[in-house]
Amino acid sequence: MIPFQKPSTSNPIHQFPHIFHFPFYILHLTLSIVHFPLSIYLNFHTHTAPHEDEYAQPSAGLHPWHLKEDWPSELAILENRLQENPTLFVGECGLDRLCDTPYDRQQAAFEAQITLSERYERPLVLHCVKSLDDVLRLKHGTRQPWIWHGFRGKPQQLRQLLQHDFYISFGFRHNPESLKACPLNRLFLETDDDPRPIASLYSTVAQLLSITPENLNAQLWKNLHQLR
Ligand SMILES: [Zn+2]
Numbered sequence: 001m002i003p004f005q006k007p008s009t010s011n012p013i014h015q016f017p018h019i020f021h022f023p024f025y026i027l028h029l030t031l032s033i034v035h036f037p038l039s040i041y042l043n044f045h046t047h048t049a050p051h052e053d054e055y056a057q058p059s060a061g062l063h064p065w066h067l068k069e070d071w072p073s074e075l076a077i078l079e080n081r082l083q084e085n086p087t088l089f090v091g092e093c094g095l096d097r098l099c100d101t102p103y104d105r106q107q108a109a110f111e112a113q114i115t116l117s118e119r120y121e122r123p124l125v126l127h128c129v130k131s132l133d134d135v136l137r138l139k140h141g142t143r144q145p146w147i148w149h150g151f152r153g154k155p156q157q158l159r160q161l162l163q164h165d166f167y168i169s170f171g172f173r174h175n176p177e178s179l180k181a182c183p184l185n186r187l188f189l190e191t192d193d194d195p196r197p198i199a200s201l202y203s204t205v206a207q208l209l210s211i212t213p214e215n216l217n218a219q220l221w222k223n224l225h226q227l228r
Contacts, residue, residue: 091125
């Protein structure tokens, strides 16, 4: 994972959230910008400082890979951050059967973050590896939008997620058939921990979908406003 880097402070649209000092591996941090010209590409999820022509949606969460035994104390800090920053989404958080963190600890931390997402009415950015059944069970009855980040699955799994009202965020590594099968109003793009600019992902995806990168960007901004 790539450490969060401080971008140039000379750019007036960059301002840091107060949460910047929190460990980057626990909280996924990005920048807060109030107004967004459409020439700025929306990057839904990144662990690196956005390029100049990007806006990165800020979110904070306890990642299943890095859950310590005393995760409830980190959860309390997370709750403070949500109270301080009304634009912050919850995540990434979720379940991962392939990582070393005990699964019962993952489940407890994930459930606690679902509660925060609902209590503070913030969308939830989901990390899910080999734990779809548990995720669907926990999603049942929630009201906030959930965004499946870094989706690499096949169209069949995509359709299943769409039936459960997920939004889907795709990165550089994705299944092109799934991306083509995803309705435009359910789609996001992200760089995650890839240092490449998101503009190159927009042009790849726009070509795949036979639209212009500008129209694609405008649509994804619309999707973001729908979440809020
Ligand atoms: Zn990530």
